[in-house]
Amino acid sequence: MEQNKQKLELLETSCEMIDSLVSRIEQAVTLYHGGKEAEGSQKIIPIIDDLEQLMQAMTLTADVQVEKVEVFVLNDFLTEIVSAFENQDYVLLADLFEYEVSPVLQAWKEKILVTFEA
Structure with a gap:
Protein backbone atom coordinates (compact mmCIF):
# COMPACT_ATOMS: atom_id res chain seq x y z
CA MET A 1 0.00 0.00 0.00
CA GLU A 2 2.77 2.44 0.94
CA GLN A 3 4.43 1.82 -2.42
CA ASN A 4 1.19 2.66 -4.26
CA LYS A 5 0.88 5.87 -2.23
CA GLN A 6 4.40 6.85 -3.29
CA LYS A 7 3.59 6.09 -6.91
CA LEU A 8 0.44 8.22 -6.73
CA GLU A 9 2.49 11.06 -5.24
CA LEU A 10 4.96 10.67 -8.10
CA LEU A 11 2.07 10.92 -10.56
CA GLU A 12 0.88 14.07 -8.84
CA THR A 13 4.36 15.57 -9.07
CA SER A 14 4.49 14.48 -12.72
CA CYS A 15 1.35 16.53 -13.45
CA GLU A 16 3.07 19.60 -12.03
CA MET A 17 6.19 18.79 -14.03
CA ILE A 18 4.13 18.54 -17.23
CA ASP A 19 2.65 22.00 -16.60
CA SER A 20 6.15 23.37 -16.09
CA LEU A 21 7.50 21.61 -19.17
CA VAL A 22 4.71 22.85 -21.44
CA SER A 23 5.26 26.41 -20.22
CA ARG A 24 9.03 26.20 -20.70
CA ILE A 25 8.58 24.61 -24.13
CA GLU A 26 6.38 27.56 -25.14
CA GLN A 27 9.10 29.96 -23.99
CA ALA A 28 11.81 28.11 -25.93
CA VAL A 29 9.65 27.89 -29.07
CA THR A 30 8.98 31.64 -28.86
CA LEU A 31 12.73 32.29 -28.64
CA TYR A 32 13.43 30.03 -31.63
CA HIS A 33 10.71 31.69 -33.69
CA GLY A 34 12.11 35.07 -32.68
CA GLY A 35 15.55 34.18 -34.03
CA LYS A 36 17.09 33.79 -30.57
CA GLU A 37 18.47 30.30 -31.15
CA ALA A 38 21.16 30.42 -28.45
CA GLU A 39 18.67 31.43 -25.77
CA GLY A 40 16.16 28.84 -26.98
CA SER A 41 18.80 26.14 -26.90
CA GLN A 42 19.76 27.05 -23.33
CA LYS A 43 16.16 26.36 -22.34
CA ILE A 44 15.83 23.17 -24.39
CA ILE A 45 18.65 21.22 -22.75
CA PRO A 46 17.07 21.15 -19.25
CA ILE A 47 13.69 20.44 -20.88
CA ILE A 48 15.12 17.31 -22.49
CA ASP A 49 16.56 16.22 -19.12
CA ASP A 50 13.17 16.73 -17.49
CA LEU A 51 11.44 14.79 -20.27
CA GLU A 52 13.71 11.84 -19.52
CA GLN A 53 12.87 12.07 -15.81
CA LEU A 54 9.17 12.26 -16.64
CA MET A 55 9.41 9.21 -18.87
CA GLN A 56 11.07 7.30 -16.02
CA ALA A 57 8.30 8.39 -13.65
CA MET A 58 5.66 7.17 -16.09
CA THR A 59 7.40 3.81 -16.35
CA LEU A 60 7.72 3.48 -12.55
CA THR A 61 4.04 4.28 -12.01
CA ALA A 62 2.59 2.20 -14.85
CA ASP A 63 0.93 -0.29 -12.51
CA VAL A 64 -1.15 2.39 -10.74
CA GLN A 65 -2.21 4.29 -13.87
CA VAL A 66 -5.86 3.78 -14.78
CA GLU A 67 -5.21 4.87 -18.37
CA LYS A 68 -1.72 3.77 -19.36
CA VAL A 69 0.73 6.45 -20.43
CA GLU A 70 2.64 5.22 -23.46
CA VAL A 71 6.20 6.40 -22.95
CA PHE A 72 7.48 5.06 -26.26
CA VAL A 73 5.51 7.76 -28.10
CA LEU A 74 8.12 10.35 -27.10
CA ASN A 75 11.13 8.22 -28.05
CA ASP A 76 10.78 8.87 -31.78
CA PHE A 77 10.41 12.60 -31.17
CA LEU A 78 13.45 12.66 -28.90
CA THR A 79 15.52 11.04 -31.64
CA GLU A 80 14.31 13.67 -34.12
CA ILE A 81 14.96 16.44 -31.57
CA VAL A 82 18.55 15.33 -31.05
CA SER A 83 19.06 15.18 -34.80
CA ALA A 84 17.53 18.64 -35.34
CA PHE A 85 19.64 20.01 -32.50
CA GLU A 86 22.84 18.53 -33.96
CA ASN A 87 21.96 19.93 -37.40
CA GLN A 88 21.07 23.32 -35.90
CA ASP A 89 17.64 23.07 -37.54
CA TYR A 90 15.91 25.33 -35.06
CA VAL A 91 12.68 25.64 -37.03
CA LEU A 96 8.73 19.24 -32.89
CA PHE A 97 8.32 20.67 -29.42
CA GLU A 98 5.28 22.78 -30.24
CA TYR A 99 3.31 20.33 -32.41
CA GLU A 100 4.51 16.94 -31.22
CA VAL A 101 5.92 16.99 -27.69
CA SER A 102 3.54 19.46 -26.02
CA PRO A 103 0.37 17.65 -27.23
CA VAL A 104 1.80 14.32 -26.03
CA LEU A 105 2.51 15.84 -22.61
CA GLN A 106 -1.02 17.26 -22.44
CA ALA A 107 -2.44 13.83 -23.28
CA TRP A 108 -0.27 12.26 -20.59
CA LYS A 109 -1.59 14.73 -18.04
CA GLU A 110 -5.18 13.88 -18.97
CA LYS A 111 -4.42 10.18 -18.53
CA ILE A 112 -2.75 10.82 -15.17
CA LEU A 113 -5.74 12.85 -13.96
CA VAL A 114 -8.06 9.92 -14.78
CA THR A 115 -6.12 7.92 -12.18
CA PHE A 116 -7.08 10.43 -9.49
CA GLU A 117 -10.70 10.55 -10.62
CA ALA A 118 -11.08 6.78 -10.39
Whole structure:
Protein backbone atom coordinates (compact mmCIF):
# COMPACT_ATOMS: atom_id res chain seq x y z
CA MET A 1 0.00 0.00 0.00
CA GLU A 2 2.77 2.44 0.94
CA GLN A 3 4.43 1.82 -2.42
CA ASN A 4 1.19 2.66 -4.26
CA LYS A 5 0.88 5.87 -2.23
CA GLN A 6 4.40 6.85 -3.29
CA LYS A 7 3.59 6.09 -6.91
CA LEU A 8 0.44 8.22 -6.73
CA GLU A 9 2.49 11.06 -5.24
CA LEU A 10 4.96 10.67 -8.10
CA LEU A 11 2.07 10.92 -10.56
CA GLU A 12 0.88 14.07 -8.84
CA THR A 13 4.36 15.57 -9.07
CA SER A 14 4.49 14.48 -12.72
CA CYS A 15 1.35 16.53 -13.45
CA GLU A 16 3.07 19.60 -12.03
CA MET A 17 6.19 18.79 -14.03
CA ILE A 18 4.13 18.54 -17.23
CA ASP A 19 2.65 22.00 -16.60
CA SER A 20 6.15 23.37 -16.09
CA LEU A 21 7.50 21.61 -19.17
CA VAL A 22 4.71 22.85 -21.44
CA SER A 23 5.26 26.41 -20.22
CA ARG A 24 9.03 26.20 -20.70
CA ILE A 25 8.58 24.61 -24.13
CA GLU A 26 6.38 27.56 -25.14
CA GLN A 27 9.10 29.96 -23.99
CA ALA A 28 11.81 28.11 -25.93
CA VAL A 29 9.65 27.89 -29.07
CA THR A 30 8.98 31.64 -28.86
CA LEU A 31 12.73 32.29 -28.64
CA TYR A 32 13.43 30.03 -31.63
CA HIS A 33 10.71 31.69 -33.69
CA GLY A 34 12.11 35.07 -32.68
CA GLY A 35 15.55 34.18 -34.03
CA LYS A 36 17.09 33.79 -30.57
CA GLU A 37 18.47 30.30 -31.15
CA ALA A 38 21.16 30.42 -28.45
CA GLU A 39 18.67 31.43 -25.77
CA GLY A 40 16.16 28.84 -26.98
CA SER A 41 18.80 26.14 -26.90
CA GLN A 42 19.76 27.05 -23.33
CA LYS A 43 16.16 26.36 -22.34
CA ILE A 44 15.83 23.17 -24.39
CA ILE A 45 18.65 21.22 -22.75
CA PRO A 46 17.07 21.15 -19.25
CA ILE A 47 13.69 20.44 -20.88
CA ILE A 48 15.12 17.31 -22.49
CA ASP A 49 16.56 16.22 -19.12
CA ASP A 50 13.17 16.73 -17.49
CA LEU A 51 11.44 14.79 -20.27
CA GLU A 52 13.71 11.84 -19.52
CA GLN A 53 12.87 12.07 -15.81
CA LEU A 54 9.17 12.26 -16.64
CA MET A 55 9.41 9.21 -18.87
CA GLN A 56 11.07 7.30 -16.02
CA ALA A 57 8.30 8.39 -13.65
CA MET A 58 5.66 7.17 -16.09
CA THR A 59 7.40 3.81 -16.35
CA LEU A 60 7.72 3.48 -12.55
CA THR A 61 4.04 4.28 -12.01
CA ALA A 62 2.59 2.20 -14.85
CA ASP A 63 0.93 -0.29 -12.51
CA VAL A 64 -1.15 2.39 -10.74
CA GLN A 65 -2.21 4.29 -13.87
CA VAL A 66 -5.86 3.78 -14.78
CA GLU A 67 -5.21 4.87 -18.37
CA LYS A 68 -1.72 3.77 -19.36
CA VAL A 69 0.73 6.45 -20.43
CA GLU A 70 2.64 5.22 -23.46
CA VAL A 71 6.20 6.40 -22.95
CA PHE A 72 7.48 5.06 -26.26
CA VAL A 73 5.51 7.76 -28.10
CA LEU A 74 8.12 10.35 -27.10
CA ASN A 75 11.13 8.22 -28.05
CA ASP A 76 10.78 8.87 -31.78
CA PHE A 77 10.41 12.60 -31.17
CA LEU A 78 13.45 12.66 -28.90
CA THR A 79 15.52 11.04 -31.64
CA GLU A 80 14.31 13.67 -34.12
CA ILE A 81 14.96 16.44 -31.57
CA VAL A 82 18.55 15.33 -31.05
CA SER A 83 19.06 15.18 -34.80
CA ALA A 84 17.53 18.64 -35.34
CA PHE A 85 19.64 20.01 -32.50
CA GLU A 86 22.84 18.53 -33.96
CA ASN A 87 21.96 19.93 -37.40
CA GLN A 88 21.07 23.32 -35.90
CA ASP A 89 17.64 23.07 -37.54
CA TYR A 90 15.91 25.33 -35.06
CA VAL A 91 12.68 25.64 -37.03
CA LEU A 92 12.26 21.86 -36.98
CA LEU A 93 13.25 21.79 -33.32
CA ALA A 94 10.63 24.39 -32.41
CA ASP A 95 7.99 22.61 -34.50
CA LEU A 96 8.73 19.24 -32.89
CA PHE A 97 8.32 20.67 -29.42
CA GLU A 98 5.28 22.78 -30.24
CA TYR A 99 3.31 20.33 -32.41
CA GLU A 100 4.51 16.94 -31.22
CA VAL A 101 5.92 16.99 -27.69
CA SER A 102 3.54 19.46 -26.02
CA PRO A 103 0.37 17.65 -27.23
CA VAL A 104 1.80 14.32 -26.03
CA LEU A 105 2.51 15.84 -22.61
CA GLN A 106 -1.02 17.26 -22.44
CA ALA A 107 -2.44 13.83 -23.28
CA TRP A 108 -0.27 12.26 -20.59
CA LYS A 109 -1.59 14.73 -18.04
CA GLU A 110 -5.18 13.88 -18.97
CA LYS A 111 -4.42 10.18 -18.53
CA ILE A 112 -2.75 10.82 -15.17
CA LEU A 113 -5.74 12.85 -13.96
CA VAL A 114 -8.06 9.92 -14.78
CA THR A 115 -6.12 7.92 -12.18
CA PHE A 116 -7.08 10.43 -9.49
CA GLU A 117 -10.70 10.55 -10.62
CA ALA A 118 -11.08 6.78 -10.39
